[in-house]
Amino acid sequence: MPRTRIKDILASDKTDYTVTIKGWVRSFRNNQFIALNDGSCLNNLQAVITLDTDEALVRNINPGASLSITGTVVASLGKGQKVELKTESIELLGACDPEKYPLQLKNKPSLEYLREIAHLRFRTNTFGAVFRVRHTLAYAIHKFYNDRGFVYLHTPIVTGSDAEGAGEMFRVTTLPFDNPPRNEDNSIDYKEDFFGKSTNLTVSGQLEAELGAMAFGEVYTFGPTFRAENSNTARHLAEFWMIEPEVAFNDINDNMDLAEDFIRYIIGYAMEHNREDLDFLATRLADEDKQKPMNERSEMGLVEKLDVVLNNKFERITYTEAIDILLQSPHYKKKKFQYDVSWGIDLQSEHERYLVEKHFKKPVIVTGYPKDIKAFYMRQNDDGKTVAAMDILAPGIGEIVGGSQREERLEKLLQRMEEMHIPAHEMEWYLDTRRFGTVPHAGFGLGFERIVQFVTGMGNIRDVIPFPRTPKNAEF
């Protein structure tokens, strides 16, 4: 008999039909009631076993054991669930030693501990919900761009370009590290390496995506990205996933509209398709909040926060306005900022948090940053001081999107590369887009795990990726 997913059984009021369910035992109460979960949804289906069930089998019905149960779906005799399964036959698929199994329903393992047992943490309510939401967001991303005619472009993971300037890179090589071939000046001879040159893992697909945009009009990338920064924070990973749309003929305002529509769409999609999981995560977060002192508690619940994002335009301000707001703030006047504020500084975390969490209380898009604190490819504004950059700052997360209108004018781009010591001769393939039919264009990068954090309310980015890679940690 084919397997029926528990989600489908629970979603329907239908009764008096026979099904086979397969899953893992969450709890076994009163030698009679099995709570079975198959991962299709948050909730378990209660299977009621009969008195004549084989004793040896009953002894093996422990949390974590896998079972195949065939029976009749009936209206529940007990309270707490609409339907339950009246068991006709049970097959033990895989036993689970209760003495060694770390997940017992009554235990409350910490998120940090669960991270160490990544092979089992999917079986918890919290991580089940997080990773179902993560999947939905990933699907919604593809759907959003597909529906708008974007081409999904696979940019390389191994890259020979080391001028992207987005951070420290992981080296990719097959050379023996203890005795690599050397040039006469003792430098390493990469001509002997696998690719015949020095190669790294990508830190961004943007430059390659720009090439695609110059032919398809609109493209996006969605793939793994690697940064070898020694960052030990709740919002950095060494391996993370990034979405980078790039659109020909778009200016910075089109870019902001796209980013805002995009974020709103995928959040709305998750709200529509994972409401049960999000409600659970909201409750989890509210419970966690109760442990905190009053002044550290969040002002609104998770679902409420997502509703605010869905129903309100993001605040759009220029960098210059942001600096003014900070300078005028009571916070600044009371000298509560650790870092001083003046035009030209890079906004510090505390400044971004103030703008987003205290002043506007919703996502904020900041544009027009000083050119000296931004990347070489960003389009120079007419004032000669700023570039058409945009960062989207989200409450609790910080920077969730970084993007810009790109400098499409070859002369201006070359001049900026020279000022910033970017070797133009290594990037002719990129500069050619500005030589052969250049057009205004714009794009941005959205950190996938950061949006998953925002939607699920998880405080640590390591808890929204199945197998986190961070400095000193590459388990599994």
Add this chain to the structure above:
RNA sequence: UCCUCCUUAGCUCAGUUGGUUAGAGCACCUGACUGUUAAUCAGGGGGUCUCUGGUUCAAGUCCAGAAGGGGGAGCCA
């Protein structure tokens, strides 16, 4: 990488000015229990106090170093 806090039973934690045999709740084991909902009740077992070195008559407790983790910062998405 910097600042700061932490590491004690399978899990979550307590452990006083250094002092005899290191505790609790849950989990686990044994038994009871056929309408439970984190099931409940009775009984039982379980420890390299993260590691290395030091001070001391005596170290879970004090000192130094290492590893791992939390919170904050920098870098960024």
